[in-house]
Amino acid sequence: MTRLPQFIRGSRWFWLALALALLVAVPLAIVGGLRIWERLAGDLEPGPIVLASGTDVSLNRQRQQLIDKWNLEHPANPATMVELSQVADLQRSQMVTAAQQRSANYDVLNIDAQWTAEFARGDLLRPIDETRLDTGDYLDVALDGARYRDRLWGVPFNADAGLLYYRADLLRQYGIQPPDHWTWRAMNDTWVKIITFGRPEGLRSGIGLNMGAYEGRTINMLEQVWDAGGEVVRDPNIVTVDTEVASEGFRRIANGVEGGRYAFIDPRSRGWAEDNVVQSFNNGELLFMRGWPVAYPQVDKALGKDANGRSRVGVAALPGPSVLGGQNLAIAAGSQRPKAAQALIEFLTSAPAQRQLFFRGGLAPARESVLEDTEPSQVPYVNMLRLALETARNRPVTPYYPLFTRVMQEEGARLLSGDSDGADTPALAGRLKRVLQGG
Amino acid sequence: MTEHRETGRPGSGGGSEPPPGNPLIPDDGEDARAGWAQTAVQPPPGNTVERLPVTIFFSVASALLADIVAQQVPVPWSALLVAMAAIVGAVGGRMLERVIAADFSSATARGIAAVRSGFERLQPLWRMMGPIDDAVLKLAKFLIRPTVAGLTAAVVLAVLIAPKITAMVSPEPECAPPKELPVLISPELAGQIRTAAAGFEDEQAASSGCRRVHVTVYTEEKLQSVIRALRVGWRSDTAGDRLSSAFNTIGPRPVLWIPSSMADVQQVPRSSGEPMPELRPLGPTVWSPLVLGVPENRAKDLDLAHRDSMNWTQALAALRRERIRLVRPNPDSSAAGLLHTTAVHEALNGGGADASRARVEFRRFEHAVGRSPSSDHELLCALRDGRLPRDETAVMVSEESLIAYNAGQSLGEPCGGAPGGLAADPKLLAYYPESGYGLDYPVVQVNWPGFGDDQTQGFVGRLYQYLARNVGGPLIGSGLRDAHGGHGQRYPPGGEPPTMYWAGNEPARPKPESVRRTLDEVGQTRDATRMLLTVDTSDGMDAEASPGLTRLDVAAVAAEGAAGYLGDGDTLGMWTVPGTDGRPYTDAVRPKKLEGDRGLDQLDLIRQELREPRRGARQSVNQAIEAGVEDLGRQRTPGTTALVVFTSGDPAPDREGLLRVRAAMDANPDVRVFVIAPGRDACKAEGIDGLARAAEVTCHDGDLVDVEDTVRGVFEDLWKVTTP
Structure with missing residues (x-):
């Protein structure tokens, strides 16, 4: 029989310590073990899951096809997709109203990234259980947009960034070599050069911007300020729009729409959404356009090739950083099946699903691996997308984003109508400060 | 204990001095105390047992904190992190215990000694302090090292997870x-x-400094779409509603509805219980009388200005005499169109006129004004951009719209301001016929059964009160009158209506039964339409027609839009291709006359079928067209008969097939055939081009953006209505 060492046999401290250790360690081990088991076993609450989303604009309804696939693999948790308005503000309004009035049983919400903070602050979401999610593959900027107060409230579903499209055929025709990196000045100069030497038939304006009275107007204003070297809001929600460089960004808009038929920015931009800009560019009315990567196949097809078989469309990065577009999938606070909801989110944001949505549906992925693995032969505009995403930035992460964007849009309306020359940024700063405090 | 005090008391002069560096260490005493003291100064080898509680405490604390961190990382890393923290805690505990506890305990002892030396000057008191001192020493000895070690561990790990702790403990932004x-x-x-809504939000935020309410304002031009959505509870929140759910086509479920007129509200079928909401009119907001707008340069010809009064009978006669074309918005979709028509209808029936003569006159009026466009804004937009001759057109619109037109202001989303923002030329003069009506824009609270909350109801009430209070502000800035009919009215520059005759300020609203009677008679004056929709649902419709939408998706939207043109008295059915039961078509929704709720049910059936169509391999539609023309031709009923085909033309029909279609159409000349091809330039597809040339079928094409125009084009052609 092995004898215990002397220091154990004779020590009451040892036994006291052992008892204390067991007292703490055993419950800890049980709790920890159960948690790890729960995570690994992943027993989902049975029952249907409802996903609320904007209209499925993916080609051939790839999102629905993924839902169908989920349903085959998870018969205990059949998922259905409720398609809300195509208009982002109306999607948001329905989702918020449904949660506040408990008028709908949504489990998963597909929300625009900029709303995440509002939904989180308003207790409309449950946080994502990050222990179940490998976040390493998601684009950092997209994940940042899904975080609020250091918790993850959504999983990036798709990510997007704006591009500069231009009429490469007209540049060739006028002997203009496109620069490696376009600047706003270079774009203006190109426009002036072309109209000076004789405006091609049908060409109406230098650039078309989606600056209708909706989120697109805010996006363009942020991008102009960023490109001019300014900031509208700096982390953490400090308003810095009252600077000369920020004013410069706004002045570009105010000055751009002036000049009648020589205006660089098409005055119709004040009422345009993305579709209108693309349509006008396709009709040969614009020299440049700001567009999302998904527009590439459409404009390339519409404008076709020149006599030498070269595309009439050139694509480049925007002069400055692009606003990051995209959506996050989040768990509704009222969901009775949060684990199943997160499982559906993980399924829809998995690399295979993102690949399917990208390759077949035209929705840009939020996973780096999918972007890296994709060849131009699979998605012709993938290189441009990578280019745009490299510098893309989030809009201000604030629970008061709807107010922020409204104030920005109102300021944009003044710029576009000639009521403001962009110089009155202190007044705008005052309004934004109040807004970012929730007032 | 006494001996401890006596021998260990530094500076007492009555015993030996404590060892250097640790004045608390006694020169004798119990084993445990001695061991503890020796450990603190110079730990003897193998004497770890006494330190074990410290080490265990430290490791457990480390593990617990690590577990908090582990909540945010994936499972494998979580387990590893906890295990590593426990090991680090054990080792670190031992090291820190040796280094820190010794120093700390000596510092504590020095502090106690300093205090005590002060007390020593008071010998009597000091004697009393003896037991206290001993107790303090015991307590310090027992607690210091584990406490210091544990706290150190907690601080170290807290630094590591500081951002998360900051996020957890920092207050939420004040405003929800x-x-x-x-x-x-x-x-x-x-x-x-x-x-106004923005002003209301500001007002609500003023007292608390926090934005308490956010109003999302959205519009729907088609009144019938709103009525249908209300009738079905805006659609249940289940899947499958795709492109036809009101959530998708209109927007969120409203808690407040501000239509143009109470006449719109009265058209919603009355029902109790789910799924229909309770509509509770709260009151009017503003007032805009309905006017007859006449080009300024033609007013003199009409010779109406000098009259003491003018009624519709006189106005219609004058317009006919001067060959000025009168255009009215569609009464099915526009409150302005409906109330104008009601006024005309009452005028033609009034004064003891012969009923049959009044009906003839009304029919004459209906045929003159047609049924398009769908709103007065759309009508004026057509006038502004020259689709209607500006010098030869009189319009039945609201005063507010006429003012906006004259001032060159925006006429809604599809029709921005006049080029250069210039005032209209020629301007429209506003005539106010006797017994005319106006738009009262009532605020209607929408109470949905089964949900809602007091806070929302409270805000709805306050919003209405705000609108009622502030009609003198932004609401009438562009030419609207206050709810009482005319005070405080302001006009935008260039928008002042040169009133030729003003019948009175009192707002007048028609009786509900009068509006219903007008709608009935409008329905009777136009010929009933018998329409068969034939939708190609085969694989040939899978190609993209609009970004993200297949041809079938666009065809479904177009088919539903076409169905929406029909109303009471019309007959509607739907076939799909490929066929079943040996026929070249599937009889998806049997033709049925649309009457009241039955009509709405028929439209619902068609929508349902379009949501989940029967799919199949490609099949040419020519046989279905042939069968459809013959079927419609057999049922000889008065009115207009049309076959509307939605197809991509893939595969193209062969020559024989085309000839058979041509023969069927020749045999049934009253049956009109239209093809709607989803996608831009889709009419150029070989299959459709062949049909158009061989069988003289009319083709209309367009993607989702154009779909409304495409469908409207079919009906304008079919009904030969006024086309702006």
């Missing part, structure tokens, strides 16, 4: 996000109500 109020309004009021 605001309550959401979706408000559905008449398109004419979009700009004004948005401005």
Whole structure:
């Protein structure tokens, strides 16, 4: 029989310590073990899951096809997709109203990234259980947009960034070599050069911007300020729009729409959404356009090739950083099946699903691996997308984003109508400060 | 204990001095105390047992904190992190215990000694302090090292997870996000109500400094779409509604509805219980009388200005005499069109006129004005951009719309301001016929059965009160009158209506039964339409027609839009291709006459079928067209008969097939055939081009953006209505 060492046999401290250790360690081990088991076993609450989303604009309804696939693999948790308005503000309004009035049983919400903070602050979401999610593959900027107060409230579903499209055929025709990196000045100069030497038939304006009275107007204003070297809001929600460089960004808009038929920015931009800009560019009315990567196949097809078989469309990065577009999938606070909801989110944001949505549906992925693995032969505009995403930035992460964007849009309306020359940024700063405090 | 005090008391002069560096260490005493003291100064080898509680405490604390961190990392890393923290805690505990506890305990002892030396000057007191001192020493000895070690561990790990702790303990932003109020309004009021809603939000925020309510204002031009959505509870929140759910086509469920007129509200079928909401009119907001707008340069010809009064009978006669074309918005979709028509209808029936003569006159009027466009804004937009001859057209619109037109202001989303923002030329003069009506833009609270909350109801009530209080502000800035009919009216520059005759300020509203009678008679005056929709649902419709939408998706939207043109008295059915039961078509929805709720049910059936169509391999539609023309031709009923085919033309019909279609159409000349091809330039597809040339079928094409225009083009052609 092995004898215990002397220091154990004779020590009451040892036994006291052992008892204390067991007292703490055993419950800890049980709790920890159960948690790890729960995570690994992943027993989902049975029952249907409802996903609320904007209209499925993916080609051939790839999102629905993924839902169908989920349903085959998870018969205990059949998922259905409720398609809300195509208009982002109306999607948001329905989702918020449904949660506040408990008028709908949504489990998963597909929300625009900029709303995440509002939904989180308003207790409309449950946080994502990050222990179940490998976040390493998601684009950092997209994940940042899904975080609020250091918790993850959504999983990036798709990510997007704006591009500069231009009429490469007209540049060739006028002997203009496109620069490696376009600047706003270079774009203006190109426009002036072309109209000076004789405006091609049908060409109406230098650039078309989606600056209708909706989120697109805010996006363009942020991008102009960023490109001019300014900031509208700096982390953490400090308003810095009252600077000369920020004013410069706004002045570009105010000055751009002036000049009648020589205006660089098409005055119709004040009422345009993305579709209108693309349509006008396709009709040969614009020299440049700001567009999302998904527009590439459409404009390339519409404008076709020149006599030498070269595309009439050139694509480049925007002069400055692009606003990051995209959506996050989040768990509704009222969901009775949060684990199943997160499982559906993980399924829809998995690399295979993102690949399917990208390759077949035209929705840009939020996973780096999918972007890296994709060849131009699979998605012709993938290189441009990578280019745009490299510098893309989030809009201000604030629970008061709807107010922020409204104030920005109102300021944009003044710029576009000639009521403001962009110089009155202190007044705008005052309004934004109040807004970012929730007032 | 006494001996401890006596021997260990530094500076007492009565015993030996404590070892250097640790004045608390006694020169004798119990084993445990001695061991503890020796450990603190110079730990003897193998004497770890006494330190074990410290080490265990430290490791457990480390593990617990690590577990907090582990909540945010994936499972494998979580387990590893906890295990590593426990090991680090054990080792670190031992090291820190040796280094820190010794120093700390000596510092504590020095502190106690200093205090005690002060007390020593008071010997009597000091004697009393003896037991206290001993107790303090015991307590310090027992607690210091584990406490110091544990706290050190906690501090070290807290630094590591500081950002998360900061996020957890820092206060939330003071203001909670605001309550959401979706408000559905008449398109004419979009700009004004948005401005007013922003003012309301500001007012509600003024007292607390926090934005308490957020109003989302949105519009729907088609009144019938709103009525249908209300009737079905805006659609249940289940899947499958795709492109036809009101959530998708209109927007969120409104808590407030501001239509153009109470006449719109009265058209919603009355029902109790789910799924229909309770509609509770709260009151009017503003007033805009309905006017007859006449080009300024033609007013003199009409010779109406000098009259003491003018009624519709006289106005219609004058317009006919001067060959000025009168255009009216569609009464099915426009409150302005409906109330104008009601006024005309009452005028033609009034004064003891012969009933049959009045009916003839009314029919004459109906045929003159047609049924398009769908709103007065759309009508004026057509006038502004020259689709209607500006010098030869009189319009039945609201005063507010006429003012906006004259001032060159925006006429809603699809029709921005006049080029250069210039005032209209020629301007329209406003005539106010006797017994005319106006638009009262009532605020209607929408109470949905089964949900809602007091806070929302409270905000709805306050929003109405705000609108009622502020009609003198933004709402009437563009030419609207206050709810009482004319005070405080302001006009935009260039928008003043040169009133030729003003019948009175008192707002007048028609009786509900009068409006219903007018709608009935409008229905009777136009020929009933018998329409068969034939939708190609085969694989040939899978190609993309609009970004993200297949041809079938666009065809479904177009087919539903076409169905929406029909109303009471019309007959509607739907076939799909490929066929079943040996026929070249599937009889998806049997033709049925649309009457009241039955009509709405038939439209629902068609929508349902379009949501989940029967799919199949490609099949040419020519046989279905042939069968459809013959079927419609057999049922000889008065009115207009049309076959509307939605197809991509893939595969193209062969020559024989085309000839058979041609023969069927020749044999049934009263049956009109239209093809709607989803996608831009889709009419150029070989299959459709062949049909158009061989069988003289009319083709219309367009993607989702154009779909409304495409469908409207078919009906304008079919009904030969006024085409702006």
